Ligand code: B12
């Protein structure tokens with residue numbers, strides 16, 4: 001099988017596949033928040049590339065629009081696009097352009113899994129759910145001239161026996177790190193705003209621990225990022241993984257729920273295995289709001305202890321809060337930001353709650369007719385897309401901005417850092433990066449990318465996009481060079 005990290009013309013092989021991760025307002029090579037200092041290699045395209053059956057003798061080109069736009073003269077027999085909600089307009093526009101040129105288009109990813117009927121209208125075929133079995137099946141069918149319009153993950157799907165991601169399909173030098181790993185998928189919880197249970201159910205899938213270790217050793221990784229949304233979904237598996245990591249003597253960063261700090265032996269094991277930073281979804285300091293979001297296992301009274309337990313073990317915390325839950329009143333911003341400072345959270349983050357389609361929250365707000373835009377580009381945790389219960393759209397937007405500025409004022413950075421377990425220079429650099437971001441939200445975040453600037457105009461309006469509301473800014477990100485910071489996921 002031929003693999004290319006940069007697109008070059010080759011003699012026509014039996015099958016030319018192009019895999020694309022389309023850009024969105026946040027993740028794009030110019031103007032977004034993920035500059036090189038924050039950009040780590042995405043795993044979706046390397047995972048899909050590794051799944052292409054060798055017997056097809058395919059040429060695979062991969063394009064991550066976080067580092068460069070897809071070239072206009074792309075030549076391929078089949079294009080596969082990965083789609084999240086925020087990138088759906090761009091993905092659909094690219095799909096229309098390629099289809100107009102006679103190239104078959106396959107769509108997959110979280111948004112396709114959440115809204116398959118919508119995605120179907122923009123593709124020759126879609127893959128719903130995880131694609132480890134269906135993508136190779138689709139490719140064989142394509143070559144045989146009988147590709148189906150839809151492939152669906154089977155109920156007995158497992159992550160065992162899958163090939164390791166092929167990171168050579170992306171140019172490693174364009175990323176801060178390619179040492180990005182995945183041990184598990186899914187989550188056992190059911191938080192109402194979360195895409196994971198909505199898209200994939202509540203089963204925790206696991207790669208064999210040996211396969212994860214093999215991947216780490218093969219990469220000679222010293223500092224690893226685990227993208228798993230909740231590494232401790234299955235505590236038994238987590239313990240086995242952490243034990244197996246100890247001999248590697250690496251440092252690692254990942255995501256877990258606050259429940260890790262209820263299990264001190266597991267927390268000790270995580271620390272011993274090299275855990276140096278965790279992202280946790282604290283979400284709210286209101287028990288009522290947490291209960292309403294089906295996340296009652298978070299207890300705000302415990303947050304100070306959680307921070308202390310982590311700091312004792314030299315683990316830094318990126319603590320994420322969301323604003324706009326129905327229990328939130330206009331004083332929530334000051335109270336939450338104050339709380340984050342008092343608790344000495346290393347990196348507090350504030351997002352606007354987003355009702356991603358398919359989630360319980362979306363269904364609830366939709367039934368109450370409170371969603372005022374379905375322009376998917378705005379579904380990113382940075383924009384208000386629904387009518388909040390106890391404040392105006394503007395209060396929610398501006399209040400979130402205020403919380404950022406408050407938490408990252410010089411005096412509050414100093415108060416938080418006093419307790420930080422991270423080496424001072426790094427902790428300070430990271431906080432300065434966040435501070436810069438907090439004070440330039442408008443500049444960093446806007447939806448100013450044309451849906452299809454590089455390709456022909458004919459396909460620029462394939463979707464009737466809904467209106468863009470005036471209220472749009474905010475963001476969460478930084479230019480600081482810290483892998484923990486780059487864990488930009490909103491979960492756990
Ligand atoms: C790593 C990650 C990132 C990274 C890298 C993103 C990237 N381009 O890969 C960064 C930090 C940049 C990022 C940013 C954001 N992310 Co993100 N991210 C993830 C995360 C944790 C892992 C993705 C991953 O690599 N998974 C491993 C691969 C192997 O799995 P996969 O992508 O699902 O692919 C499998 C299938 O879906 C399918 N598949 C996927 N694509 C395709 C395409 C084809 C053709 C086929 C056949 C199959 C297929 O096959 C694969 C193998 O089974 C996911 C959560 C999750 N677990 O999915 C969130 C997630 C994708 N992110 C999410 C969000 C909201 C964001 C942000 C908006 C957050 C923010 N406010 O900053 C930004 C937006 C970025 C953008 N593109 O505009 C949401 C998306 C929700 C939605 N409906 O849109 C998710 C699902 C998290 C969540 N629970 O809310 N993210």
Ligand code: SF4
Nearest residue numbers: 187189191194491492
């Ligand atoms: S928010 Fe976190 S804990 Fe809740 S379902 Fe999603 S991944 Fe699981």
